[in-house]
Amino acid sequence: MHKVVFHIDELDKWDHTLSNITNLLDYGLVNKEEYHIVVLVNGDAIKGYLDEHLRNAVEQFSREGVRFHACNNSMNSHGIEDKQLPENVEIVSAGIADLVSLQEQGFAYVKA
Amino acid sequence: MHKVVFHIDELDKWDHTLSNITNLLDYGLVNKEEYHIVVLVNGDAIKGYLDEHLRNAVEQFSREGVRFHACNNSMNSHGIEDKQLPENVEIVSAGIADLVSLQEQGFAYVKA
Amino acid sequence: MHKVVFHIDELDKWDHTLSNITNLLDYGLVNKEEYHIVVLVNGDAIKGYLDEHLRNAVEQFSREGVRFHACNNSMNSHGIEDKQLPENVEIVSAGIADLVSLQEQGFAYVKA
Numbered sequence: 001m002h003k004v005v006f007h008i009d010e011l012d013k014w015d016h017t018l019s020n021i022t023n024l025l026d027y028g029l030v031n032k033e034e035y036h037i038v039v040l041v042n043g044d045a046i047k048g049y050l051d052e053h054l055r056n057a058v059e060q061f062s063r064e065g066v067r068f069h070a071c072n073n074s075m076n077s078h079g080i081e082d083k084q085l086p087e088n089v090e091i092v093s094a095g096i097a098d099l100v101s102l103q104e105q106g107f108a109y110v111k112a
Numbered sequence: 113m114h115k116v117v118f119h120i121d122e123l124d125k126w127d128h129t130l131s132n133i134t135n136l137l138d139y140g141l142v143n144k145e146e147y148h149i150v151v152l153v154n155g156d157a158i159k160g161y162l163d164e165h166l167r168n169a170v171e172q173f174s175r176e177g178v179r180f181h182a183c184n185n186s187m188n189s190h191g192i193e194d195k196q197l198p199e200n201v202e203i204v205s206a207g208i209a210d211l212v213s214l215q216e217q218g219f220a221y222v223k224a
Numbered sequence: 225m226h227k228v229v230f231h232i233d234e235l236d237k238w239d240h241t242l243s244n245i246t247n248l249l250d251y252g253l254v255n256k257e258e259y260h261i262v263v264l265v266n267g268d269a270i271k272g273y274l275d276e277h278l279r280n281a282v283e284q285f286s287r288e289g290v291r292f293h294a295c296n297n298s299m300n301s302h303g304i305e306d307k308q309l310p311e312n313v314e315i316v317s318a319g320i321a322d323l324v325s326l327q328e329q330g331f332a333y334v335k336a
Contacts, residue, residue: 009240026206027206095247101226103333116324143321147321220333
């Protein structure tokens with residue numbers, strides 16, 4: 001089983017990341033390799049969780065097992081409240097602490 | 113022996129990455145440290161393999177032992193065929209799966 | 225004890241990184257977790273060490289235990305001399321070699 005965290009901190013990096021995740025999931029299916037995927041979103045990219053097109057993608061990927069994290073500091077900076085996030089998005093206190101913790105747990109890191 | 117993968121996914125990040133590789137190889141020579149270097153290219157950066165200036169650099173670095181990988185999904189998105197790549201570039205099915213695999217093998221990760 | 229290296233290679237990424245460090249230190253205080261933080265600066269971002277606002281921040285964070293590294297190759301490219309750096313900034317021969325070494329020592333990597 002493979003573990004990878006994608007780090008998105010710029011709004012315009014969402015689309016390429018979602019495309020990378022699609023390709024990784026396809027690769028896993030074809031090669032019978034399991035990928036445990038987390039997407040940690042902080043900085044300006046946090047606004048992506050309010051975008052309709054991206055919300056639909058987040059909800060679809062969540063159903064396929066991808067986990068999405070939102071940095072609470074970034075939410076505060078951008079005036080975003082818990083109830084505005086798509087379903088199943090997990091709020092973490094500090095995005096960087098989450099990235100450190102995941103890498104300590106053996107997650108590979110990919111910067112968007 | 114040290115292992116490092118450079119991840120380039122934006123076309124304008126090629127030059128700085130090649131400069132970083134030059135400096136790393138020089139550092140290795142001076143300090144008698146061996147660096148096993150892989151450059152994984154995906155996204156729009158894949159078009160760099162068609163640029164004459166960059167092709168020359170890729171071929172030169174390949175002769176010095178640096179390995180260049182091309183993401184097949186990115187090649188398909190940009191209509192690039194195998195025969196258009198510089199010699200010695202290795203095609204990988206999914207760039208992110210390659211980055212995960214290399215990190216699992218102990219490669220340090222540097223995002224361009 | 226946690227270890228993390230921030231990699232800044234673009235001048236406009238300094239502010240967000242310093243904000244991330246503030247949040248990480250706050251998180252550590254609240255949760256009684258210790259973070260050993262290094263900031264490796266190369267490329268154009270090296271000019272940040274000459275900016276008055278950033279110098280003040282670097283000096284303040286240094287007093288809180290954050291370590292700042294400057295890539296000597298980048299200093300040479302931008303005509304920056306040792307004496308121009310803020311106090312306590314450590315010069316490293318090659319920024320990438322430093323990033324590799326820190327990851328080998330178990331530092332998590334976060335790209336600005």
